Every structure is written in structure tokens, then in C-alpha cells.
Amino acid sequence: MSQTGNFSISTQAQPSEFLDLLETDWRPRLRGVSLVTEIEVSSETLAAAAQMLGVLYRRKVFQGKFQTMFDRWPGCVAVTMSGVAATAYRQGTFWPYWWEACGYLDGTSQDQATWGQGFIRALKTFDLPTFPEMPWKYLGPIVMHSGIPTFCLEDFFRLLLQRRAQDPALDAEALLTWSVGRQHRLNTLDEPAQRFIRYGTDYAVDVLDRCLDLMERLRASDPDLDGLGLPTRFIAEAQELAANGRLELNHGELSEVRRSRTERPRLSLDPFGQGVLITLPPVGDTPDGMARWNVTVDGLQTIVRSRSLWVGAAEGAPSTTFAVAQPARTAHVSLYGSSHEVELEIVDPADPLLVFTETGRHLPRHLALPPDTVWVLHPKDRRLVHNVAPHEVIESPLPIGWDGWRLVQLSLEGVAWLGLDGDDSRRLVRGHSKPRIVTGEPTPGVTTPYGSAVFSEPPSIWLPAERETTWLVDIRPSSGGPSVFTGSFTVSEPTMISDELWAALPRPILGAFQVTVRGPIGRNARRSVVIAESLAARCTPQIRLFNHAGLAPGQATVTAGSGMRVEPTMLTFTSHELEHVITCSTDHETEPFIVAPPHMRVLVEETEQSPRWHAGPLRLVTENVENIGSLCIEVPSVDKLSPIEVLVGGRSVQEVASSGRGRYHLNRAATTLKAHHSADLILPFLGRAVPVASVRPAKLASAVTYHEEHLVLEDGVWVDGLTAGIYLTTAPWREPEIIPVEKDCSIPLPQHLINAGRMHVRLAVQDPWLWDEWPRWPHPREIFTCDAPGRYSGDDEETAISGYLAGMNQLPSQISQLERLWTIIDLANRIDYPSAKRRINETSAILRQHSHAIRVLSEAALPPDRTIVALITTGLAAAPVHGFRESDYDLWRQYPAIAALLTSPALPGEATEDSDLLANIEAQCGKTAVRLLRGEVDPHAEAGRFDHNAEWMAQQSPEQLEAMWRAAHVVPAALLDEDTRVEAARQLFSKRTSYDARDVADQSNRVIRESVSIKLTEYRGLEKCVEARCHPQRRDGWLALPAVSIAFALIARIAARGHGGCQFLEREFRPLWRSIAKISPELTTIDLVLAELLVAGRTGKPDK
Known part of the structure; x- marks a missing residue:
């Protein structure tokens, strides 16, 4: 007897009767599942059903009526075939197991097609997904509906545990993203499991989620396995493996495991303000209440801090966001002090379609889209395509850095797929209604810490x-x-x-x-969900508006029902206070909460800056108004706002109307603001003139002078929030000391800055409610130089190096912290003080003695534009690297120039197909890099050349050129793609008249002439890459700058292989190469990587 449903079936019954009974039981159950594998069937029933189907199929084939079998028993066909695939698989392909199960041992390819068609017809009968996007017409749907075969579960569970051990914050969506990120990451799994994960989209995510939950619960001494919703075989197999010690579960209390887990950084959307965001989750276990995040977007690192304003009451740092200022390919996010790093894909150049839920959560491209309302972000020049036109709800403007992109809210009800024209990629819309x-x-105004x-x-x-x-x-x-x-x-x-x-x-x-x-x-x-039953807060005023000191003062009364105690119940907020802490308690629980009455806020969009919301009037700089795009004002529960007024001397001189949703194009008032130098922006609201911003000249002092225990701002203008960042030129590796300026315009110095040597001082007005990240070292135009005696006193090495920078002693010959030397190089490159050249030479000599100096540069956190200059300045861009580490492979995604040098000994030999090295190179540089490593010709050798078009562009106005560039470069591409090279050359073009460019241009003819000597080396033929960048008729002046750039890089990388002539040329041309790197770091980086791959690809192929 076999059990199925709630009744017994005799296996002695006739095949048709037996299958009729099964069909009656399975038909209604199939209509309530997503995948056929969710139907629970005993092994006996499954075996019997397969045999009966085989018997009938043999008869029907003989009679020529086999199609009727699939029409009569579609439920039996679907359940039995997927069941055999799930339970009988051991290795190999599905069909041998199926023929064995149904006793039909002489199955042909025609039989496979017949059963495959029958299975798909059965899926359509029950409105189940057929997975038409899979590359296997018949086998694909069978694999998907069988889920992960039982035989594959052990390796699958081990992979989950390994990944969770490496990334404690791992969730199902992140695991799927990691799995499909590289082709070979699932190689430890059998093929059916790989296919299910790669092509399962939402179904795969859900199975991964339930299995991660299963693994977590099995850690408990007495696991509770209810409510998982997994097929029984998953749970039974996991329990057996755990009992036999075949899973590394690290048993412990489940609560301890969960407490140690944090959320992951993720991509999100603020459709009416900041645009595309990286949401950084809350972090517990921060003794000082501060979380410090490293956010690196396309190689540019930013430190983002999140800090509780109420250390002690709040248990950790709250969630915060980082706005992505412009389209970028990837972001790498890590918590300071943690070795774990999260990689987030932002824009895929091959498929630049970003989709977010209505609430702003990103839907990665390997997931299906819900039949709901979504936000769609795409380049304006790429039209949306679809099977049925979706209903357009609203279009929202984007921040200034996202010019050329479109953000629109769509309803996908009735839509089957969505994509972009010119691209075969399709985002499927799939799914029933979800719970x-x-x-x-x-509760208004109340949040958790x-x-x-x-x-x-x-x-x-x-x-x-x-x-x-x-x-x-x-x-x-x-x-x-x-x-x-x-x-x-x-x-x-x-x-x-x-x-x-x-x-x-x-x-x-x-x-x-x-x-x-x-x-x-x-x-x-x-x-x-956080619940505080019956908790309520009554705020006066209901919305706090701005005043000149910050926010209007307010009060809040907090109440709760019987059984809950609140302390305190009455709260008062001054203009400088945004929130207070309360404690709620019952007889069983105690929770701290933050009370922050609803308030207005404002955001300004500036070129190349990440926009942030502010809870008080902004202070804008007159000299910078031309870089401001829009001003956004948000007042809770108010959709339509009046025009803002520009006041000069209390008189309105211009109005700027809202373009919708509180967005004001402030660039329309740029001429007015620059003409008057100082102005105030106010918002008329309910009969009040609400200040939203002031515009003032940047100069806050004429000089900064040293007076032993304090600094003084000469001719200082004190404003609330005025803060000084003090940078020691005698210890440039130290972070700046941030000190509020006193009302008398003095800056009190902490003890360790007294008699510590020359300082650079940067002044800024800080928002009291936001942590403004100070630059690692400010631009020369932002600083005051303050001469002071002495040197910095730290550890012995610091003191000795600081004494050298102060001119008190020689540079020590033995230095362990090489990142300190890199900061000296960086400062000397940025500020040409009299001793800069000598310090560069002496510091570089020590760096060149250390084989790991280049690796240390990646830890010095210099931005990409200064990293490439530092490599060239020290001569390490042309130095051989002896030995490499596998950990260097990952540097390709963040620091491609450093990675190219460090992995040089591994190229091309270690860059084999399916290797991590090649995967990282291709991810950063594109498919061109793979071709170059094979010794093939560069397909974009002419990209970036200054030809007759460049001469024509030199005659156009800056406004005309800027409009052209904005239209041309929208989607970020791989480093060696043609568009990326052209964009980098465009930046060089814009600096063609600078001092450094003229210096290089004067020598360009000689550089190109000398680079022809490459044909005398074993790398003969690479000189054609220089020729391809040359103007058709001229090889001198600024028109030759792109050719000079690749010439320098090729000479350097051949010099690194020991060629004496190129070593001489590299030393001779190093000052010129440094000059071109300073004005065009993007093209210089591209060319250094390009040169390394070209030379590596020609290794052992001199006649290629």
C-alpha cells in the first residue's frame, strides 16, 4: 500500500485506475503551490506512479495515442517527473534516472521531447511557471520544479554554512547575488543545484532564505523546525547530516547567533530627494555609539559616520545613508575595523536598468519583478520596451550628477517583461499576490535608537x-x-x-x-516590527519649522496605556535640539526610544557632491553657487510649497518657483546671488518667512596665526558652527584634529598640537545634527598655512619622521609604517613647497627598498587620482614586483593600477579561465582585458585620440562643450571600454592649456620619437599603440598628449621587465609622466593598466 493525501491506494490496481486516484488527489494541491516539488509524496507512491506511467506510455506509443496520456494525467506527469528528478538523481543527467524509474529502458531523444512537452503542458494546466528563459527547453523546467535534489543537499548546506561563516550578515538575496556574480562560485555543487540557484530568481531566493533559517535553527540544542515551509526531505536530510556531524553548525544558543548578526548594506532609492542611496544598517556593540563605514564607489573612498546623539541610552549607531553622486558601476562597503567587505553592483553597463520597489528597496537584476508599482531608473537615450505598456504613475527629477537618466514610477500589473531597447536582456514580471x-x-515622532x-x-x-x-x-x-x-x-x-x-x-x-x-x-x-502598545506622542508645534538658530523650539508629551511606564513624559526642545531619549517599561520588558518631533528639512544638490538632508537653514558659499543645481525642501504632510524668495538687505529681488515636490532650481538665481554676494533665501509658509538658506562669501578669515596654546583667526568672522580642521604638515599621516572655533575667533589647541610644527587649517561651518566628513587632506585653495615651531611627538618612528619633515634631523633609514611615507609623497605632490622635490627623492628611495610598498599604498586610502600620481612619482610604476598574494586579486575591483603592478608576476599564466584573477580583471576592465592577455590586438587602440574633431572642439565655448559631454557619457563602462577611454581623454582635453599640460606638450614630439625604440625590444609591435593615439598629421603639442600618455605607460611596464633602454627613458621622462598624471589621472590609470596587460599578453610572443 502507498500513502498519498488522506487515503490509501493499492498498487495492485490497474495503471489507469491508480493514476486516476492520484490525479484526483494531486490536481487541487498543484493549484496551491509554486513548484511541483512542494507536493509531498512518499517514495513508494512515487515509484509506483513512475512504473504505471511507464506501462501506459509503452502501450500508448504502440497504439500511437501517447498524447492522450499527458492530457488525462497531467498532475501525475508533473509530480512524478519532478519527484524522480529530486530523489533519484545521483550524478549525470535526468533522463537515465527517468527511464529507469518508469521501466522504459530504450528511451530515445524523441521520447525525451515527448515527455518534456508533456511536462510543460502539465505546468500550463496548473498555471505553474514554465521558465521559458532557461537555455534547456525541456530539462530546464524539470530541474526548476524538482528544486535541489536530495543527493545535492549536503554540498548545498555546507556552502550555506561556509558563506554565513565568512559573512555573518548574509541573507538570501545577498547569497544569490554572490552565487551568480561569477561563473565558478557554485562549482562545488552538482549541476542541478547550480541551475536551480542560477535561474531560480524569486524561487531560489525563497529556498535559500528558508534553508538559511533551517541552518540557523539547527544550531540550537533543541531546534524548533516549525514554520519553515520546506519540503520534508530538506529538513530530514539536514537533521541526519547534523546528527552525523557532517555539518559545521557551531552549536550555541540561537539568541546569541542572532544578536551577533547585523543587516547588510544595500542599494535603495529616495525618489524625491537624494536619489540613489547606499543604506548603511544600524550597528550594535559600539561602545562610543559611533559606526564608521568605508564606502568606496568606483575607487573613490569616503568615510561615512553614524553616531547616536545619546551615547549610553542608545545601544549602538543608527542606520544612515550615503547618496551616490553620479552613475557608478560598483561600491565596496566595509565597517571600520572589520575585514569583511560587501560589494554592491550599482549600474551594469550591459544592462543599465535599475528597478526599486515602491518603498525604495533595490530589486537586483537576477530577481523577477513583482506585478506591483515600482520605480524604474534608466538612461534617457535608452527607451523602455515591454510586451504591454505599463501605466506611468509619475516621473521624478534626479540629482544633478544623474543628468541623462530618467526616474519613473510604473505599475507593472498585466506586464510580462520589461527591458531597454538595443538589449536582449529582459526583466521578467512574475508572481502571484504575496502576503x-x-x-x-x-507613532509620529518616535523611533528606536x-x-x-x-x-x-x-x-x-x-x-x-x-x-x-x-x-x-x-x-x-x-x-x-x-x-x-x-x-x-x-x-x-x-x-x-x-x-x-x-x-x-x-x-x-x-x-x-x-x-x-x-x-x-x-x-x-x-x-x-517594533511595538510599544498604546504609546503616543503629542508634539507642539505639530511641525517644527526653521528659524535662524536652527529649528523652532518645541515640546512633546508622551503617554501610554495602563501597564506601561514612560520616563520622562514631558520633553522640551530648544532650537539646537532635534531629539531626546525616553524609556518605556512594562513588568517584562524595557526599551529606549528616541522622540524627534516632525520637522522640515532641506537638501542642496551640488556638482560631484553626495546630497544630504539638513534639519536647519543651509549656509551656501557665494563663490560656489554656479555648482549648485537644485534646492529641495520637505515639510511633512505638505505637498505644494510657495516659491522661495531671494532677499538682499531684507528686500525681495527674485522668486524661484517650485518645479514640484518642493524642488527649486536654484541655478536660475545664480546670476542674482553672485551679483549681490550676500543674500538670504526664505520660504513663505502660513504667513511666516521661514529661512531656508543664507548665501555668504567664503572668506572667514584673512590668516591664521600661532600663539602657543591657541590659534587666532585674523580678521575672523565667527558664525555658529564654525569649526577648524587642523592638519599637521609634520605628521601628514594623522587624521585632522577637529576643533570648534571660539566666539573670539580663537582655536584652543590640545596639548599634543602645541609646538608640533607647521599646520594647515581648514575652516568649515558644520551642521550640528550631521557628521561632516573632513577630507584626508584638503585642497590647497581651502587652507590657511600657519607656521609653528617644533615637531609632532608620537611613537619613536613618528617623532623621527616628524623631525625630518620639520627640518630637525635626517629621514630614518628603517621605517616599519610605510603608509606614513606615502602620505609624505602625496602631500609633496599636492603642495609644491621648496623642499618637496628633495623629500620625494629621499622618501621614494626608501619605498623602493620594500617589496610590499605598493601593497601598503592600497591601505593608505588615497583617492584614485592621487594614487596614480604617487605610484609614478616614486618610480614604483616601473619597478618589478617579486612575488604576489592571492589576496592581491581582489584589489582589481577597487585599485586597478595597484593591482596591475602587484599581480604582474602572475600575468598571463595565472589568469586562466575560471580563475579568480581573471574574473576580477574582467569585472573591472571588461572583455578587452581578456583579449589583451591572450596577446590579441587592442580593439580600441585609437580611443581617446586627439584628431581633427579635437581641433574643432577647441574652437567651441565651454558651455557648448559641457552640453556635448553630458549627452555623450551617461552609463559608466568597464575601465578599458571605448567609452571610458574617450571620457578620460575628454578630461585631459579640458586641461590641455594648464601649466602641466603645456610642459608635457613641449616635449611630446621627443617622447613619441623615443617610444619608437619599443620595436627594438621583444615587445615589438606595441609601438603601434602609440601611433594609433597620434593625430593623423601631427605628433607635437597638446594634440599628442593622449599618445604621450600610453607611451609613458608602455615604457614603464617594459622597464619593469628589466629592459635597460626603457629603464633609462622612464627615469628621464618621469617628471613629465607625473605632470600628465596630475592633470589626467583617469587616462593615466587606464594607460598603466592597459600597458601592463599588453606587455603581459606579449610575453613569450615576440612576433605576435
């Missing part, structure tokens, strides 16, 4: 039901511990579940809970 966790409105919303009522759960569906609900404390509710609901119509979810908890409810709803695979909902 919803319904919270209602959050981490920035999460707080709800005064427990949420309900809405369960959809296009057909009868079973949903599993699990609610657990976010900090860990047993479930407060676990149950299942089978519904045949949409249903709201509420009271029974929370019946077991003492009231009032206080705390954070993880609510998970799971139904058919691919249909789930998960949300963390």
Missing part, C-alpha cells in the same frame, strides 16, 4: 488566496528566543489575521519581533 504584514501608521519606526498596535497579516493556499506564520523576538506564535492557515479567500497572533503575549506588548509568513515557494513576507 502582507499590515502595521498601520507608525537605530532609526526604526515604532508602532502603537501589533500588526495584522493579510493572506491572499487566488486559490486555496496554506500559509505558515512564525513570530519570534528579534533578539532570539522561542516563537511567540507558530501556526498555519489554509484560506480560500483573502483573509486578515490579527488577534490570535498575539494572544499568548502579556499586554501591553513591548519589544521588537520578527514576523515571517511563508506560503508556496517564492511567496513570502518577512518584517521586523
